[in-house]
Amino acid sequence: MVSNIIKICKDELKLIFTDAGCLLVMVGAIFMYSIFYMMPFSNQATRDVPIGVIDNDRSAISREFIRDLDATEYVKIKNDFTDINEAKQEYYKNKIQAFIVIPKDFERDIKRGKPSFVSTYSDSAFMIIYKQVATAVATLATEFGAKIEVGTLMKKGVPKDKAIKLVMPFDFVQNPLYNPIGSYQNYIYPMVLIMLLQQTMIIGACMIGSTIREKLRGVRYREKDGSVKFYKLNSVTPYSNNPVEIVLGKAFAYSGLYYIYAMIYFLIFPSFVVYDMTYNIFPMVLILIPYLLSCAFFGQGLVYFCSKREVSFFILVSSSVPLIFLPGFVWPKEAIPAFLNFVSKFIPFEPAADGLIKINQMGASFSQVQKDFWILVGLCVIYFICACAAVKKMQSETTQNIEDM
Amino acid sequence: MNGFWETAKREISRIKSSRFMLVMIFVLPIFFSFIIWWTFSAGTVKDLPVAVLDLDNSDISRGITRAIDSTPSADIKYRVESYNQGYDLIKSGQAYAFIVFPQHFKKDLNRNNQPKIVFYYNNQTILIGGILSKDIQSAVITSMKAVDAQIRMKKGLPKDAVMQKVNLIRVDERVKSNPYMNYAYFLAFAAIAHIFQIFAVLFSVWTLGIEFKDGTTKEWLKTANDSIFNAVFGKLCVYLIIFTALILFTYFCYIVLYGSPFNGNIIFCILSTMLFILSYQLVGMMFVAITSNLRLSMSCGAFYTAMGLTFAGMTFPAMSMPAIGRFYSVLLPIRPYVNLIIDQAMKGFPIQYDLIYIYWITATGLLGLSTIGLLKKHACDEELWYQI
Incomplete structure (x- = not known):
């Protein structure tokens, strides 16, 4: 039993590195995608959104307000318009993302202690851009109001630090945890890496499996020397007819190879890509075992539905985007329908992303992600059975063909 | 053809x-x-679980907690006894944020010592962290202005004038395209x-x-x-x-x-x-x-x-x-x-x-x-x- 598994495992590894298609997916894509994905978010966050301003007051205070706004990291004032239509033209041309109107009598009202309204015309079709503008104006309005109040009190002879304490009776300190600068790279990239492991392994495993199915049915392939050869296999592998041995042998090959990739992703990459890692090694190496194994079984199980070599591409490339939203880091679990939350547990990526991001980015201990670990172990069992069923189906196709002949 | x-x-x-x-x-x-x-x-995020560590337990800290609880995105689900409990809730994903009121918060407020409210939130989830931080900040600032107004009223200023003074510049947001976010x-x-x-x-x-x-x-x-x-x-x-x-x-x-x-x-x-x-x-x-x-x-x-x-x-x-x-x-x-x-x-x-x-x-x-x-x-x- 064990020797058969080892033989199948070795054979499978040889196959990955000799089949150009598999090589591209299970080796090439692993590095190409992960390196390519470093690119779009490498600036980490959106800063200096271009906005316009219409200053109807043109006073010292309104100019100071605009200067302070420009000084924030969120927005950059690009144009100073005289009327709203002019600003709209620039907005349509996508030159500015929003504009702000400062009312006439801004200074006079403020000096009299009367509230004054600053209007922001923004658009929330692109949420991140909208949020930058809204945050900039709201924060500045509060700070600016406080600044003026402090100034008034100081004129009345109140010392500065006492004036500040009077205007702001208590302080509100915000402490963002785990991703303090709000980097988009830290947010998306670790998830992309975890997903790459699953998607490329499943495509690869499924591709190998369905190639064997093609060969069991009989197929023409062109050899490297240019000659065309007709393939007709009689068994899934020459070493064993036992589905358990076949599935285990292949799974050890895939997950062993991917274990190395995972180590490269999580231990070597963080040192040269800008993304945070806690190096919380013990829980990480533990949870990777059932994750990679369940992916390997899942990929072999999917062969059941894929009779052609290229078919797995369709399913896996298009499923990545829906899948990335489900672990609850992009969109909170509380807002995802309960049924979807439940079903998503059956896809290895979901519990694995939940566990691995808590471990790698948030420093969770094993006991805090135990639930994810056991879900993955459960998935291993389920998909192991599916993979065996797929092998049985392939074997039954072989015997059918023999009878046909 | x-x-x-x-x-x-x-x-x-x-x-x-x-x-x-x-x-x-x-x-x-x-x-x-x-x-x-x-x-x-669901379209928008509602009632995300938040923990609170209230070491003061005064009417003012409870009032601010209530104000936070009533924002659409936050729900004060846990009351913890220590910092570690708060961190653990965030790490295990049960809470997205936790808020700490220091000891003697009310006393310091009355003595004009500017006490600190500290707000920890999970920013690994940028979107959720951002929404919570924005909503909770505005709830806290509104409460702060109310506290400010109370203090000023005690000094004998009329209520209307006080409310105006603490809200000097207001923002009138005209959001196009997707006003419901x-x-x-x-x-x-x-x-x-x-x-x-x-x-x-x-x-x-x-x-x-x-x-x-x-x-x-x-x-x-x-x-x-x-x-x-x-x-x-x-x-x-x-x-x-x-x-x-x-x-x-x-x-x-x-x-x-x-x-x-x-x-x-x-x-x-x-x-x-x-x-x-x-x-x-x-x-x-x-x-x-x-x-x-x-x-x-x-x-x-x-x-x-x-x-x-x-x-x-x-x-x-x-x-x-x-x-x-x-x-x-x-x-x-x-x-x-x-x-x-x-x-x-x-x-x-x-x-x-x-x-x-x-x-x-x-x-x-x-x-x-x-x-x-x-x-x-x-x-x-x-x-x-x-x-x-």
């Missing part, structure tokens, strides 16, 4: 003969679009376009590349009266019609059934959607023309489309990408298309401002089309058959 129709008929009978293909074409793109909608169907509206068009561009490219690659793999390119060209244009467009038009119809159907569901805004020109949107699909199909054709190998061009197509949503600049703005990222996104029709459809559907822009996107999408399509001669040359070469 005869060859065109014959090729189209041949393609339709091929699709019809395989139940698997029917599912892939008609069910899968709609299914994934549906899953995305379903995930975000609905995430499903926000993501819908881009995510649907992403799903369909994958299918447009992969099916174009599949239907052209399979002729090489099965060694049927000569038979295929013969059906098309030996015209490569008939041969290619006869095949692609079938998928063009199907995918345009499906994507419009998906938009229709979003707009009519879910109430996503639409303020644009319908005819313009339909035509540009068709152009968008066609342009991607022609890029798919280019991969087959260059590699003349089904599997290799599938890999190219997968790589080309997999990051479409990222480079569309919807989730992370294209203007914040480094130059090389912006350059790559120029090669993907999804970026101009998403800009166009958002301008039309949500912002209601006049058409003339979006014509530039049409030229952009067309240019990519023409780039793909320019390789059609190469495809013909390869299709006549039997040496390229049966490659895997």
Whole structure:
């Protein structure tokens, strides 16, 4: 039993590195995608959104307000318009993302202690851009109001630090945890890496499996020397007819190879890509075992539905985007329908992303992600059975063909 | 023209003969679009669990806690006894944030010692962290102003004057496009376009590349009266019609059934959607023309489309990408298309401002089309058959 598994495992590894298609997916894509994905978010966050301003007051205070706004990291004032239509033209041309109107009598009202309204015309079709503008104006309005109040009190002879304490009776300190600068790279990239492991392994495993199915049915392939050869296999592998041995042998090959990739992703990459890692090694190496194994079984199980070599591409490339939203880091679990939350547990990526991001980015201990670990172990069992069923189906196709002949 | 129709008929009978293909074409793109909608169907984030560590336990700290609890996004679900308990709740994902009121908070307030309220939140989830931090900050600042007003009133100032003074500059937000901040509206068009561009490219690659793999390119060209244009467009038009119809159907569901805004020109949107699909199909054709190998061009197509949503600049703005990222996104029709459809559907822009996107999408399509001669040359070469 064990020797058969080892033989199948070795054979499978040889196959990955000799089949150009598999090589591209299970080796090439692993590095190409992960390196390519470093690119779009490498600036980490959106800063200096271009906005316009219409200053109807043109006073010292309104100019100071605009200067302070420009000084924030969120927005950059690009144009100073005289009327709203002019600003709209620039907005349509996508030159500015929003504009702000400062009312006439801004200074006079403020000096009299009367509230004054600053209007922001923004658009929330692109949420991140909208949020930058809204945050900039709201924060500045509060700070600016406080600044003026402090100034008034100081004129009345109140010392500065006492004036500040009077205007702001208590302080509100915000402490963002785990991703303090709000980097988009830290947010998306670790998830992309975890997903790459699953998607490329499943495509690869499924591709190998369905190639064997093609060969069991009989197929023409062109050899490297240019000659065309007709393939007709009689068994899934020459070493064993036992589905358990076949599935285990292949799974050890895939997950062993991917274990190395995972180590490269999580231990070597963080040192040269800008993304945070806690190096919380013990829980990480533990949870990777059932994750990679369940992916390997899942990929072999999917062969059941894929009779052609290229078919797995369709399913896996298009499923990545829906899948990335489900672990609850992009969109909170509380807002995802309960049924979807439940079903998503059956896809290895979901519990694995939940566990691995808590471990790698948030420093969770094993006991805090135990639930994810056991879900993955459960998935291993389920998909192991599916993979065996797929092998049985392939074997039954072989015997059918023999009878046909 | 005869060859065109014959090729189209041949393609339709091929699709019809395989139940698997029917599912892939008609069910899968709609299914994934549906899953995305379903995930975000709540639209906005409500009642996220938050923990509070109240070491003061005075009427003021309890009042601020209540104010936080009543914001739409936060729900004070846990009251913890120590910092560690708070951290653990965040680490294990049970809470997204926790708030600490220091000891003697009220006493320090009355002595004018400016005590600190500390707010810890999980920023690994940028979106959730951002919403919570924004809402809780505004709740706390409002309470702060109320406390300020109380203190001033004690000093004998009239109430109205006090409230005015503490709210000197107010912001009047006029938000266009998506005033409800609905995430499903926000993501819908881009995510649907992403799903369909994958299918447009992969099916174009599949239907052209399979002729090489099965060694049927000569038979295929013969059906098309030996015209490569008939041969290619006869095949692609079938998928063009199907995918345009499906994507419009998906938009229709979003707009009519879910109430996503639409303020644009319908005819313009339909035509540009068709152009968008066609342009991607022609890029798919280019991969087959260059590699003349089904599997290799599938890999190219997968790589080309997999990051479409990222480079569309919807989730992370294209203007914040480094130059090389912006350059790559120029090669993907999804970026101009998403800009166009958002301008039309949500912002209601006049058409003339979006014509530039049409030229952009067309240019990519023409780039793909320019390789059609190469495809013909390869299709006549039997040496390229049966490659895997």
